[in-house]
Amino acid sequence: MTNAHLKLDGLAKSYGRFVAVEEFSLDISEGEFIAIMGPSGCGKTTTLRMLAGLETANRGQITLAGTRIDQLPVWERETPLVWQSLALFPFMTVRENVEFGLKMRGVSRAERRRRADDWLERLGISSYADRNVARLSGGQRQRVALARSLVLEPKVLLLDEPLSALDAHMAIKMQGELKKLQRELGITFVYVTHSHSEAFSLADRVVIMNAGRVEQIGSPQDIFLRPRSKFVAQFVGGISLLEGRVSDKEDGKRFLDTPDGKVRLAHGAGLAKGATADLAVRADRISVTVEPGWGENEIACTLISEEFAGAVVNLHLETASGHSLVAQLQQRDLEQLDASIGARVYASWHPDDGFLLESTRQSGSSPRVRAA
């Protein structure tokens, strides 16, 4: 894609011998909401800091609207960041905070005031304009931080776990407001988080990082339904993995030999005989029965534990070979199951509901991915 609005090309950053980001490439279109997600230390924040100019990349380029920006100092980048700590200026009023960036750009006093008041109004905090920021609630401070960045009318807004300081209720409310704001403004958002729910509910595309590398880039649905690697599958959760070896074709069907028996693969799983592969099955696609013979792919398990999650319940199972599986059942299905902890049960699924992880389908062992 050559007409990418924001283009990150082969970014790398290390501190001494520690590699924070090994390689990061991503083309972002205008108005796209990108979430970068991964466990702590995966390099997501370093990537964001390189975008803002707080870290200098060892390699790679960043271009914004056709202009290379990675050589620019922080104060010339025009990539405002909403900080995890918010970093509001404590000795200034709300309005002074919002006006700060405009003042630094030499915008006249009257114009500054007008634009700041516009944004205070828009975010519903105009009644606090003259208040010291220390005397605001979490949600109000969050809005000041947003207003302070958005008043600059940036092409890109960077957000570093912006909701992590809020309580759960407020965080959900702000999520909705953020998404609405982003749609209305059409500004590109790059949002770093370790929260699945934030990333999946807000972003157009999610980037999953691990140990300084990109594991997968895709829509929330893509990543949720088709994790590419073992890491993503485990990180997203709710997916059972079975390792095995691809066996002979029988009647045009492919099978995977696992330590717990033979399971049929979906059509079109183009694999050579003898290849090792990881089969993934989503928890909601697995049925659990006390009697065998209900499904084509069936594995005998022991029921280890039940985990209630509102309307559904997760059953944690263990196969004879010690693999763990997870099945998600509706409450009423559980009532019909009539199995206690430690009981023998059978997990089954339709072959089409299983999919092979892409990283194992390729011959290479490295799951490194470049963005499309």
Next chain:
Amino acid sequence: MPPHLKHSLPKAFWIAGLAVVFLLLYAPILSAVLFSFSADRFPSLNMSGFSTEWYTQVLTDRAMLEALWNSLTVAGLTALIATALGFAAAYADYRFRFFGQKAVLALALLPPTVPLVILGLAMLAFFSRIGIAGTLMAVVAAHVVIAAPFAMAICRLRLAQLDETLEIAAQNLGAQPYSALIRIVLPHTLPAILAAFLITFAVSFDEYVISWFTGGLNQTIPVAVLNTLQGQVDPTIHVIGTMSFSVTLTLVLIALAVVLSQSGGAMSKEETQ
């Protein structure tokens, strides 16, 4: 009070002990204040009367007035330079991570621990070599060396309470580094800078040994007092002592007030998170 901190001795004992300590500390100073208003030529406890004669004498003594002017000039310049250097050093330590940072910090804090006689002698030797020995500038330079570490220590304390992301956040919003420094770091550190100015002023104003070594014929107040004492016991000494003490005490009290009133202020790190 936690049980393990409870003392077996009665409270009255501790209060009495504290009283004795303060008495020993301040009695000589109080006696100087007392005798400065005595009508007698020699200090004695059955004073014949109250008098401000010695004050008049000091304030009309040309040599003393000149010494006072010298002291004020030296202390003012010292405070200005030492505070600027102290802030710069504290800021460098706060803002940047560099090789040998701890060593640089230790070295910067070292001068006040060097015995003054040694420092004075060394300064004298150095100043004569570069040809400024015996000038007030020499005294200022020497005083900056011992006063700047105090300024640095005070500024560091204050900077430690400033969220490091604030300055970067200002730059992220388009502020040039110097602008972020002036608008974010300076307002926060201002109370400490003021306190540092007052403390370094007091340090210089009171300092005798180095002033004596390096000042030559340009006497500061402490040097002038000592020189007067060598000749005779003059009641004007009490006057000068009282005045010097008042100046120093005032400066230190203001500095304390400024620093303490800020410790609960709205700019602390906790509240910005």
